Amino acid sequence: MIVSPSLTLCPMKSIANGLSEAKIQALIRKKVFKHHIRCPKCHRRYSQIINHRYWCGKCRLKFSLKSCLVFKGSKLPFTILWRLLECYLTPISISQTVSMCRLSEPTVRRWHRKFAELLPDEQIQLQGLVEADEAFIGRRKYNNQTPVIGALERTSGRIVLKPLTSVESGQTDKFLLEHIDTASLIHTDAASHYQNITDFFSYGHVVCNHSIGYFGPTNRIENTWMRLRSFIRKTVARAWKEHLPRLLKEFMARNNHKEWFTSPINFLTLVPSQLG
Ligand SMILES: [Zn+2]
Numbered sequence: 156m157i158v159s160p161s162l163t164l165c166p167m168k169s170i171a172n173g174l175s176e177a178k179i180q181a182l183i184r185k186k187v188f189k190h191h192i193r194c195p196k197c198h199r200r201y202s203q204i205i206n207h208r209y210w211c212g213k214c215r216l217k218f219s220l221k222s223c224l225v226f227k228g229s230k231l232p233f234t235i236l237w238r239l240l241e242c243y244l245t246p247i248s249i250s251q252t253v254s255m256c257r258l259s260e261p262t263v264r265r266w267h268r269k270f271a272e273l274l275p276d277e278q279i280q281l282q283g284l285v286e287a288d289e290a291f292i293g294r295r296k297y298n299n300q301t302p303v304i305g306a307l308e309r310t311s312g313r314i315v316l317k318p319l320t321s322v323e324s325g326q327t328d329k330f331l332l333e334h335i336d337t338a339s340l341i342h343t344d345a346a347s348h349y350q351n352i353t354d355f356f357s358y359g360h361v362v363c364n365h366s367i368g369y370f371g372p373t374n375r376i377e378n379t380w381m382r383l384r385s386f387i388r389k390t391v392a393r394a395w396k397e398h399l400p401r402l403l404k405e406f407m408a409r410n411n412h413k414e415w416f417t418s419p420i421n422f423l424t425l426v427p428s429q430l431g
Contacts, residue, residue, distance in 0.1 A: 179233040180220055186420045188223070195223050224423060225273055231258075239263070240419045243270045246390050246409075267390075271401055273426050274408045279315045281308040282336035286376040287343050289322050292383070293394060301399050303383075304330050306341075307376045313411045314379055316403045324348035332356060342372040379410075 174182070184190060192201050194211035195218055202212030209218050221227055226236050235256055242252040243266070252263045287306045293299040304327055305316040315334045319326045327348045335341060340359035343349040352358045363372050386406055387394045394402050409416055415425045 173234060173238060176233050179237050182420065183220055183224070183233075183423070187423050192220070192223065194218065195227075225269060237419055239266050240270065240422065243267055244416045244419065244422055246386070248389050249391060264391075268401070270422075271405045274404055275427050276404065277407075277411075279313065279334055279407075279411070280336060281306055281313060281315060281334055282339050284309040285335050285339045285341050286373045287327075287331065287335070287341050287349070288373055288376040288380070289319070289327070289346075290380040290383075292387070292399060293396065299393075299396055301396055303399075303403065305376055305379060306331075306335055307379055309375070312375075314376075314407055316379075316383070316407055318399055318403065322346075322348065324351075328352070328355070331358070344373060382406075382410075 184192065192209055193199060194201060194209070194214060194216055196216050197211060197214045199211055199213045201209035201218075203210045205217065207219075209220075210216075211218070221229055221233075221236075226233075229236060231239075235258070238256050239252065239258070242255060242263075247255070249260060249263055249267070252258075252267075253260050256263065285306050285308055287304070289302055289304045291300050292303050293301055302319045302322045303316055304319055304322075305314060307314045315330075317330055317334075319330075324347075331341070331352060335358070337357055340361065341349075341352065342361045342363060345362050345364045349360065349362070353360045361372055383403075383406055386409070387402060391398070391402065412425070415422055
């Protein structure tokens with residue numbers, strides 16, 4: 156049994172108040188499955204409980220509560236798994252999570268990846284007043300820099316971010332057409348790759364010349380880059396190129412679906428298609 160470490164360092168009240176094994180299981184049964192626990196193989200309601208495991212009368216599968224969730228196959232108790240998920244949702248850095256859950260760093264990273272893999276690949280389409288911009292994420296001196304293009308819908312605050320291989324009009328045009336309705340008004344800086352978006356694609360276009368200190372209309376996407384860098388620093392410390400697409404997807408989900416990240420129950424019930 157893993158002993159819980161000093162939790163006073165934790166900023167999240169619910170983590171500090173950690174629930175018992177039985178309470179977490181009862182909470183999952185009630186809130187996630189609404190008392191209708193179904194066989195993960197044939198989706199029929201379980202017939203009996205034998206030796207603390209559910210038994211499906213149709214396909215004769217014995218299964219646990221964990222095997223119906225992202226926790227499938229884990230030998231860790233629910234108290235630790237719950238704390239891991241709470242740390243991921245807050246988010247708390249990998250190193251803090253390691254000390255709070257008394258697990259190894261590779262184990263914590265593996266669980267963070269598992270939780271992140273549940274997030275759907277969404278086809279997001281923005282409209283109305285949209286801010287677009289690019290940023291370089293990562294350090295060039297480590298040969299680990301990736302250009303990323305992003306767009307933010309002013310009314311909803313929803314964002315779309317995508318890594319590029321290079322910042323040139325072919326790639327930025329493709330991104331705009333894929334993710335921004337052509338009836339939109341796009342605010343960008345004075346970069347040359349945005350110059351013809353009105354003539355070619357009939358977008359409304361407002362240019363803010365950053366070189367003369369005019370940032371106003373693109374403030375929020377500029378702020379998004381700051382938040383993205385801070386998210387990367389606080390969670391994984393450094394985003395290696397190969398992990399950047401996953402981190403961008405997670406950052407988008409955290410921004411566009413804040414409700415998913417407010418509690419483990421919300422994460423387990425609201426993130427689409429993870430039960431079963
Ligand atoms: Zn079954």
